[in-house]
Amino acid sequence: MGVEAMPIKIIEDLPVRKQLQQEQVYTIESSRAISQDIRPLKILILNLMPLKETTELQLLRLLGNSPLQIDVDFLHMSTHKSKNTATSYLQKFYKTIDEVKDDYFDGLIVTGAPVEKLDFDQVGYIKELRSVTDWAQSHIYSRFYICWGAQFALDYYYNVEKIRLDEKLFGVFPYQNKEASHPYIRGFDDVYHVPQSRHTRVDYEKIKTIDQLKVLTCHPDFGPDIITSQDQRDLYIFGHLEYDRDTLKKEYDRDASSGQEVQLPINYYPGDNPEKTPLFQWKSHGHLLFNNWLNETYQNTLYDLSKLPEL
Structure with missing residues (x-):
């Protein structure tokens, strides 16, 4: 008999729930979950992306494919006025750091954000983000940073510089598995494909000098993709394994239709023909990555989260 996926607990009436149910990603509402005698994993998602529902759906699909019960809460920056998401939506489905500051969580996911061309100090909510990052050291067991979120965290923790690329890294690229036995990339092929969409990179030479960091996967030209701290409580990824098949297509179509001179995503469309359906090469x-992260968090987190050791 196979192992069934447990439901993820989400707030009542979250709009993407209907789509998740159609895809047979199981969800459970708070009113039902509270009656179950289960110690679920508590995951907090700091969603910095402008299209909140798209990112919610991508991440919940991956978190929902697990035999563990996951309780998910969403966090937003109270110091940022969203242009793409109604305030009423954020008030109903999202929390602020003031609302969760006395709570403890097993895991935190920090998404990317479309602000990578700005210096960190130019980002309007950077002070609040730094406060959340400090709070997470004592209130969250495992932290998972994606794309710009990873660049920010590495700069904040280790002074790893963010460097502007001459041209945008845009497409799907092969990365090499350098640590096949590491639990975060258990089951990864020797070479795997990753969607990338960014204008910046991190200083790889600086990372090599930091004993607290381990590079798990790498590209010979573009540098690392997945990095972890030696204690495995922090995970960083610069690519977007959470992306849907058509995410890069939508980005390309958006920029092309606005009159920008935009390059075709590399290694994405069959025969580089944008009329054809993109290849889904990273699903x-x-x-694997999200399941491995959840499993490692489950195996190592404390039952009583209030006793988490601060780094």
Whole structure:
């Protein structure tokens, strides 16, 4: 008999729930979950992306494919006025750091954000983000930073510089598995494909000098993709294994229709023909990474989260 996926607990009436149910990603509402005698994993998602529902759906698909019960809460920056998401939506489905500051969580996911061309100090909510990052050291067991979120965290923790690329890294690229036995990339192929969409990179030479960091996967030209701290409580990824098949297509179509001179995503469309359906080359590794992260968090987190050791 196979192991069934447990439901993820989400707030009542979250709009993407209907789509998740259609995809047979199981969810459970708070009113039902509270009656179950289960110690679920508590995951907090700091969603910095402008299209909140798209990112919610991508991440919940991956978190929901697990035999563990996951309780998910969403966090937003109270010091940022969203242009793409109604305030009423954020008030109903999201929390602020003031609302969760006395709570403890097993895991935190910090998404990317479309602000990578700005210096960190130019980002309007950077002070609040730094406060959340400090709070997470004592209130969250495992932290998972994605794309710009990873660049920010590495700069904040270790002074690893963010460097502007001459041209945008845009497409799907092969990365090499350098630490096949590491639990975060258990099951990864020797070479796997990753969607990238960014204008910046991190200083790889600086990372090599930091004993607290381990590079798990790497590209010979573009540098690392997945990095972890030696204690495995912090995970960083610069690519987007959570992306849907058509995420890069939507980005390309958006920029092309606005009159920008935009390059075709590399290694994405069959025959580089944008009229053809893009190849979905990273889906299995996205599920592997998130399942591995959840499993490692479950195996190592404390039952009483209030006793978490601060780094």
